[in-house]
Amino acid sequence: MNSRIKRAFDAVHAEESLKESTLAFLERRRKGGRVRQGWWAGQRLAMAACALLLALGIGGWWLYFTPTASISIEVNPWIELGVNRFDRVVSVEGRNDDGTALADTLDLRFMDCTQAVQTVLESERVSALLAADEVMAIGVIGSDATQCSRLLGQVETTAAASPNAYCYCADGQEAAAARETGLSCGKYRAYLALRELDPTITPEEVRAMSMRELRQRMEELSAGNSNDSTGGTVTGNGAAAGETAGGSGQNGWGGHHEEDHGHHGWAYGA
Amino acid sequence: MRSEREMAEAIQRYGDTVRRLCMVHLKNYADTEDIFQTVFLKYALTSVSFDSDEHEKAWLIRVTLNACKDLLKSIFRSRTVSLEELVEQPAQLSADHREVLEAVLSLPARYRDVVYLHYYEEYTAPEIARILGKNVNTVYTRLTRAKGLLREKLGGDGDE
Numbered sequence: 001m002n003s004r005i006k007r008a009f010d011a012v013h014a015e016e017s018l019k020e021s022t023l024a025f026l027e028r029r030r031k032g033g034r035v036r037q038g039w040w041a042g043q044r045l046a047m048a049a050c051a052l053l054l055a056l057g058i059g060g061w062w063l064y065f066t067p068t069a070s071i072s073i074e075v076n077p078w079i080e081l082g083v084n085r086f087d088r089v090v091s092v093e094g095r096n097d098d099g100t101a102l103a104d105t106l107d108l109r110f111m112d113c114t115q116a117v118q119t120v121l122e123s124e125r126v127s128a129l130l131a132a133d134e135v136m137a138i139g140v141i142g143s144d145a146t147q148c149s150r151l152l153g154q155v156e157t158t159a160a161a162s163p164n165a166y167c168y169c170a171d172g173q174e175a176a177a178a179r180e181t182g183l184s185c186g187k188y189r190a191y192l193a194l195r196e197l198d199p200t201i202t203p204e205e206v207r208a209m210s211m212r213e214l215r216q217r218m219e220e221l222s223a224g225n226s227n228d229s230t231g232g233t234v235t236g237n238g239a240a241a242g243e244t245a246g247g248s249g250q251n252g253w254g255g256h257h258e259e260d261h262g263h264h265g266w267a268y269g270a
Numbered sequence: 271m272r273s274e275r276e277m278a279e280a281i282q283r284y285g286d287t288v289r290r291l292c293m294v295h296l297k298n299y300a301d302t303e304d305i306f307q308t309v310f311l312k313y314a315l316t317s318v319s320f321d322s323d324e325h326e327k328a329w330l331i332r333v334t335l336n337a338c339k340d341l342l343k344s345i346f347r348s349r350t351v352s353l354e355e356l357v358e359q360p361a362q363l364s365a366d367h368r369e370v371l372e373a374v375l376s377l378p379a380r381y382r383d384v385v386y387l388h389y390y391e392e393y394t395a396p397e398i399a400r401i402l403g404k405n406v407n408t409v410y411t412r413l414t415r416a417k418g419l420l421r422e423k424l425g426g427d428g429d430e
Contacts, residue, residue, distance in 0.1 A: 001417075001424055005389040008370035011363050012293055014285030018306055022285075025307045026277050026314055 065090050069142030069151055071113060073120055074184045075129045076210045077102040081116055083142075087151060089116045095184065102126070114154045121162055135211035136165040137186025143172040164212075183207055190214040197221035272314045280313055284327060288334050290390065294374065294382040295338035305337045312337075328401050331391070335383060335402070342379075373423040381416035388413055 067082030067090055077098035082091030092108045094100025102125055108116040117138065120126055130136060138159055140151045152169045159165040170178070170185040178188035181203040191206040194214070198221055206214065272280070288309050292302040312333050320326040363371070374385055383402060387393045395413060399406040 001420060002389055004366065004370050004424065005374065005385065005420070008363075008367040008374075009290050009386065009390040011367045012286070012290050012371070014281070014289035014306070018289065018303060019281050019285050021303065022281060022307045022310050023274070023278060026311060027274060029311060029314075030271055030274070 064088070067091060068144055069140060069147050071117065071151065071155065072139040072141060072184050072186065073117070073136065074099075074139075074186050074211060075126055075134050075136045077125060077129075078184055079103050079120070081108060081113065083113050083151065085144075085147065087113045087147070087154070089113055113151060114158050117155055117158045121159065121165070130162055130164055133164060133212065135215050136162065137184070137211055138165055138167045139170055139185040140168070141170045141172070141175045141185055145171075186211065187214065190218065194218055194221065277310065277314055281310060284313075284330050287327065287391070288330060290386060291331065291334045291383075292338065293371070294386050295335070295342065295379065301341055305334065305341060308337050309334045328397075331387070332401050332403075370424060373420055376423065377416055377419055381412050381419065384409055384412045385416045385420070 064084055064086070066084060068085045069083045071081040071083060072095075073079050073081070074095075076096075078095040079099040079102055080093045080095055081089045082093070084090045089108050089111050092103045092106070094103040102120075102123065105125070106119055106123055108119060111119065121130070121136075126136070136159075138155050140148050140155060142148045142151075148169050148171075152167060156167045159167055166186070168186065168189065170189075174188070175185055178185045181188060181191065183191055183203055183206060187206050187209075190211075191201065191203055194201045194206065194217060197218065209217065285306075288306055289302070292305050296302050296305060309330065313330060316329075318329060320329065374382060377385065384398055387398045387401065388395070393401065395409045396406050398404075398413075399409045402409070
């Protein structure tokens with residue numbers, strides 16, 4: 001029986017067609033597997049590339065659109081330009097009604113900050129105010145001293161032709177203190193200087209005054225003090241105001257214009 | 271995955287064994303084709319390192335039997351089936367071969383494995399026990415009963 005069973009099974013073979021169809025099946029799977037493997041590899045590569053692009057995009061977007069400093073321009077219209085690390089304007093904000101109206105008429109976004117300041121100075125509204133002897137304060141505010149110093153230099157150069165434009169630099173701490181009083185950095189400095197001369201002055205009064213009115217008020221007060229104390233008081237008050245404002249020669253009210261255009265009386269400590 | 275050449279060699283070497291096991295267990299040629307392909311796909315993809323040809327053959331037998339059982343578990347099958355449905359060209363088989371194979375196929379499924387592995391592949395009971403994952407005594411019992419049944423069907427002395 002053993003040999004019969006063995007011979008019987010021996011007569012059974014895998015059909016050639018079965019072998020061929022199996023080989024073809026395996027080949028299809030091999031190709032399919034490769035394709036799928038390639039597909040997955042391609043998918044993974046594409047996903048990695050997308051993730052990288054997204055990261056670069058988000059990173060680039062963040063780098064470009066995050067303001068690292070701001071330029072506060074105040075005549076009566078008060079606008080603030082957000083400046084990124086590449087010294088490009090990435091945001092424009094009107095800080096009062098006139099400022100909002102001015103910002104709406106100007107397209108300053110993505111401009112180089114020098115060009116943006118120039119555009120503001122040359123705008124119909126601002127140039128008319130400056131021609132009417134209004135005073136403009138241009139402040140560079142930020143915590144990066146290197147960038148602020150660079151921006152201040154650029155702003156000073158741009159504003160050099162405007163006799164009533166005063167440039168200053170303020171750090172974040174001073175800007176925060178100014179914000180608490182609801183004043184621009186420029187007015188905040190004026191407020192501190194005025195308070196030295198007239199302790200009754202309030203931030204609300206200062207806020208309601210234009211830059212020129214502030215200058216006039218300071219001139220009046222300092223003139224009064226000079227008359228009362230027979231000289232030397234202006235210098236003394238000026239020094240005190242300058243110290244209170246936290247301003248050095250560079251950071252004080254007058255900025256380069258103090259040197260360029262002489263003593264205006266209110267640029268204490270400059 | 272093993273290369274096309276390796277697979278062609280493996281099918282050449284083990285195709286008949288797999289085919290016979292399929293015949294023992296499956297009820298039609300289409301299922302045979304499925305299992306045949308499944309077994310060799312598993313072989314193509316396996317990372318098992320075979321110590322010898324014997325090890326490789328035993329692995330294939332085990333995989334084939336498991337694949338057959340899985341297939342049979344998943345669908346309803348009648349207990350018996352004609353040889354015509356199992357072999358693509360049954361006419362090529364002699365009358366004696368047909369009689370023997372039909373006798374084997376008429377055995378309960380649990381006996382067919384041991385009959386094939388013992389009578390054709392010439393594995394010993396302990397080897398069959400290892401391949402099937404069964405107790406050696408169980409294999410002995412099945413072999414004894416299978417021999418008895420075959421003797422009834424085919425006549426003659428079981429061990430001649």
